[in-house]
Amino acid sequence: xxxxxxxxxxxxxxxxxxxxxxxxxxxxxxxxxxxxxxxxxxxxxxxxxxxxxxxxxxxxxxxxxxxxxxxxxxxxxxxxxxxxxxxxxxxxxxxxxxxxxxxxxxxxxxxxxxxxxxxxxxxxxxxxxxxxxxxxxxxx
Numbered sequence: 001x002x003x004x005x006x007x008x009x010x011x012x013x014x015x016x017x018x019x020x021x022x023x024x025x026x027x028x029x030x031x032x033x034x035x036x037x038x039x040x041x042x043x044x045x046x047x048x049x050x051x052x053x054x055x056x057x058x059x060x061x062x063x064x065x066x067x068x069x070x071x072x073x074x075x076x077x078x079x080x081x082x083x084x085x086x087x088x089x090x091x092x093x094x095x096x097x098x099x100x101x102x103x104x105x106x107x108x109x110x111x112x113x114x115x116x117x118x119x120x121x122x123x124x125x126x127x128x129x130x131x132x133x134x135x136x137x138x139x140x
Contacts, residue, residue, distance in 0.1 A: 011107055012041040012139035019138075023048040023082070023130035027090045027117040032138050034088060034110040041139040042086075042101035042108070048120060048132040050082050057134045058099040059083035059121060071123045078103060083121045084134055089114040098136070 008015065021028035021044075034040070044057035053060055059082040069075070074085045078097040088094040088110070096108065098118065118136055120127075 008139055009041040009043055009101065009107075010105065011039075014140045016040075016138045016140055017136075019136055020133040021084065021118045021120070021136050022133040023050070023120040023122075024127050025119060026127060027087070028119055028136075030116045030118060030136065030138060032116040034113050034116050036110055036113045038140065039107040039109050040116075042098045042104055043137040043139070044084050044098060044100045044134050046132070046134045048082065048134055049130060050120070050122065051129045053082075055082050056100060057082075057084035057136075068123060072121050073119070073124060074121050079121050081121060084136065085119055085121050087117050087119075088112060090117050101137075 017030055017032055019030055047054055047056055059080040061080045065081060072079065074095045076095060076097055079085060084098045086096050086098045120130060
């Protein structure tokens with residue numbers, strides 16, 4: 001683990017959990033119960049595989065996958081193939097882009113309470129060819 005992973009993200013003071021999110025899981029459980037209105041900070045590190053493509057939590061973009069982008073589970077701004085995505089209570093209405101956490105420098109405010117889940121952004125039914133996992137840290 002690098003030094004950055006040991007120190008809190010700017011604005012955060014307490015590490016709530018450090019957990020592995022498998023690239024094969026539809027919904028990776030973080031074991032965190034979010035409090036509505038609370039600010040959370042994220043940091044993700046490591047690499048995972050989408051078939052033969054190796055990437056980090058920010059995902060990847062390839063010209064030859066453009067035809068299927070509209071089939072990704074999360075199509076919000078910044079969500080590309082294998083971007084780490086967060087959700088509350090496995091609800092598709094609550095999806096948000098985490099990536100490696102850098103895009104949420106000021107943190108993310110939970111709009112509602114509930115269990116935080118996360119997953120690699122892929123197409124439904126295509127998790128079978130994924131391997132490895134990302135380490136996700138959740139801070140307050």
